[in-house]
Amino acid sequence: MSTERPTTTPQSLLSAEQFWQFSLALYPKLQTELLALQDQYNCNINLLLLTAWLAELPALPVLLQALCTANPATQTLRQLRRTVTRQQKDHQPDELLQQFRQQLLHTELMSERLEQRALVHACQTPTLSTIPALTLRQLYLDSHQVPAAIQQQLTFDLDQALLQLQLPAQSAENKA
Numbered sequence: 033m034s035t036e037r038p039t040t041t042p043q044s045l046l047s048a049e050q051f052w053q054f055s056l057a058l059y060p061k062l063q064t065e066l067l068a069l070q071d072q073y074n075c076n077i078n079l080l081l082l083t084a085w086l087a088e089l090p091a092l093p094v095l096l097q098a099l100c101t102a103n104p105a106t107q108t109l110r111q112l113r114r115t116v117t118r119q120q121k122d123h124q125p126d127e128l129l130q131q132f133r134q135q136l137l138h139t140e141l142m143s144e145r146l147e148q149r150a151l152v153h154a155c156q157t158p159t160l161s162t163i164p165a166l167t168l169r170q171l172y173l174d175s176h177q178v179p180a181a182i183q184q185q186l187t188f189d190l191d192q193a194l195l196q197l198q199l200p201a202q203s204a205e206n207k208a
Contacts, residue, residue, distance in 0.1 A: 048149040055081045055148065061193035065186060073176040076103065078147045082155075083169040084190050088162040090154055092171050098154035099147060106143040113140055 058081060059066065069075040079095060089095065113136040120129050166187065173183045 048145070048152040051082070051085055051148050051152050052145055054085050057197055058084060058190075058193055061196060062186075062189055065189055069173075069176075069178065069182075069186070073173075073178050075173065075176050075178065076147070078144060078151060079172060080169065080186075082148075082151050083165040083172075084194065086155065087165055089165050089168050090157070090159040090162055092168055092175075094154050094157070094159060095151060095168075098150040101150065103147060106140065106147055109136060109140040109143050113137055 055078070059077075066075075066077045066080060069080065070077050076099060079099065082089065082095070113133060116129065116133045116136060120126065120133060123129070169187070170183060173186070
């Protein structure tokens with residue numbers, strides 16, 4: 033499956049599966065940085081990935097509303113998986129506990145896909161206006177009190193990762 037980003041956002045081109053494949057390609061290149069934003073600032077990784085996938089997005093409240101239903105389940109699963117992981121580290125190797133952790137991880141990933149589907153659906157819903165993804169990312173990170181230096185580093189790292197994947201960088205697209 034292609035990891036290409038849509039150059040325009042006609043509703044017919046958007047697919048949750050395309051976004052998932054794009055995310056699977058991009059996430060490993062930024063995993064540490066994205067997890068730090070998630071853990072330290074409570075940022076949603078899927079929303080940040082969306083800002084790298086599409087050049088224009090609906091207003092932030094539209095996307096946050098889309099996350100309202102899926103995100104609490106994802107957060108609960110993530111916390112449970114982390115608790116089991118800590119238990120696993122504190123005890124002797126336990127095959128059943130390892131299987132349980134793997135099942136939780138699988139379920140958490142399914143929940144992440146549901147979040148992405150909700151975000152793509154929100155992008156397909158007609159809205160009065162769209163805003164550049166870079167602007168939305170900055171508004172989102174500002175709302176989570178992420179320092180400007182970290183925001184700039186994320187944008188640089190996202191652009192570099194996209195170039196490694198041979199996809200045009202967002203900042204270059206938006207300057208044109």
